[in-house]
Amino acid sequence: MVKMRFFTFIFLLLLVTISGCIVNPTGNIIKTTNEPIHENNIETKVYFCPRDNCQDIIKNTINNAKTSAHCAFFDLDLKDLINTIAKKSKRANVKVVIDKNNYEKQIKGPGIKVANSKQYMHNKFCIIDNNLVLTGSTNPTNNGVNFNNNNLIIIKSKYIVENYNDEFDELWNGIYASGNKVKYNKINSGNIILENYFCPEDNCKQQVIDTIKEAKESIYFMTFSFTDEDIADQILFKNIDIKGIFEARGATASYGQYNRLKDFGLEVKKDKNKKTMHHKVFIIDNKTVITGSMNPTGSGNFRNDENVLIIHNKEIASKFLEEFEILWG
Incomplete structure (x- = not known):
């Protein structure tokens, strides 16, 4: 019994020791962190x-x-x-x-x-x-x-x-x-915080949802393809200023969230570009931007190889907001 407790203790100690670490395909342990790392x-x-x-x-x-x-x-x-x-x-x-x-x-x-x-x-x-x-x-x-x-x-x-x-x-x-989880998922430079994720290994969808959850004033989005119900649900939970632009050709496609969000009374539009509105962007409270290659879709999160950036900076957000207003107009 004592021996079993000893091995249980060692096992738990190992879990604590390697928590915040991942093992790469060569078997080497790589340190990771959920705390922002500082960079000047x-x-x-x-x-x-x-x-x-x-x-x-x-x-x-x-x-x-x-x-x-x-x-x-x-x-x-x-x-x-x-x-x-x-x-x-x-x-x-x-x-x-x-x-x-x-x-x-x-x-x-x-x-x-x-x-x-x-x-x-x-x-x-x-x-x-x-x-x-x-x-x-x-x-x-x-x-x-x-x-x-x-x-x-x-x-x-x-x-x-x-x-x-x-x-x-x-x-x-x-x-x-597939592959390893991102090594540095949050970098803080004082006036800007960068979050960086790769799909599907970093569960990019959850990072998007968690960021939307923090919205207190507004959510504006521009999406080439938007079929993910969970992300749409999180937007619907928010009783704040919400506007969205969908790429026209895919807006009403199977599983597209355009009609659903519109039926709930949200201000959503189809884009007017005769070619393609290709953004994958969410602007949160005019100070945070989600962008990258990942469309808010099942393929974007679970199947394709993608990258996502979440940028916390008012100046950068204002530039994306200007782009949104141009396309919205």
């Missing part, structure tokens, strides 16, 4: 397509790479960008992962890998020189930068870079829609 001088820039020249922003960001450019693209067809990647690969370590559904041999070489997965590799991000991350909703395609409504975010943060490097390594090694 995080830099964040936001752009909106097509009103900003997103093609040049993406191209110049990659072209300015001195040592490395590692990118994960759901789709890619910009010839100018493809040429930039090809030229840069001669002078730097360039790697690109492209989803198989959109790979048409538009770019070839040892630095190119096709994501052969049953699920979408739906990311749109690049890591440059282990110094900055470019991400958002923008596919580097003609439609993505010139016609569709999208956002681009450039972040200089060593912890965000490390998170995305870990995710890219998984993709490069053929690990899709």
Whole structure:
């Protein structure tokens, strides 16, 4: 009996010791934390397509790479960008992962890998020189930068870079829609707090719901596809100022939440872009923004490989609010 209690104590001690840790595929233990980690001088820039020249922003960001450019693209067809990647690969370590559904041999070489997965590799991000991350909703395609409504975010943060490097390594090694939980999920720089998650391993849906729960004044959203009932329910629970823009073609599709939210009296609209309103954005209390590649859908949360950023900063939120007001008008 004493021996059993001893082993029970040791087991519990081990649980406490390794709590806040994860084990990677090699068997190594990686420390994680739920507490915000502090970082000085995080830099964040936001752009909106097509009103900003997103093609040049993406191209110049990659072209300015001195040592490395590692990118994960759901789709890619910009010839100018493809040429930039090809030229840069001669002078730097360039790697690109492209989803198989959109790979048409538009770019070839040892630095190119096709994501052969049953699920979408739906990311749109690049890591440059282990110094900055470019991400958002923008596919580097003609439609993505010139016609569709999208956002681009450039972040200089060593912890965000490390998170995305870990995710890219998984993709490069053929690990899709699974993998380790994010290492640094909250980074605090004083005037800005960044939350970073990858789907499905970090339960991105729950992160979205938890953020919406905190709303006290307003929720504005712009969504390409919105079918998740749980996220819609959390919005419906809120007796605050709520407005939403749905991409017109998918608004009334099967499981789409447009009609449901409208029937409950919420102010929702279909977008007016003849092409595509491609945002995946929630603006909370004019001070917090949820964005990234994940649509609020079952596929976005449970099946596809995705990334999500939750940005707590009034200045950034005001820029997304300006985009919302343009599309709402």
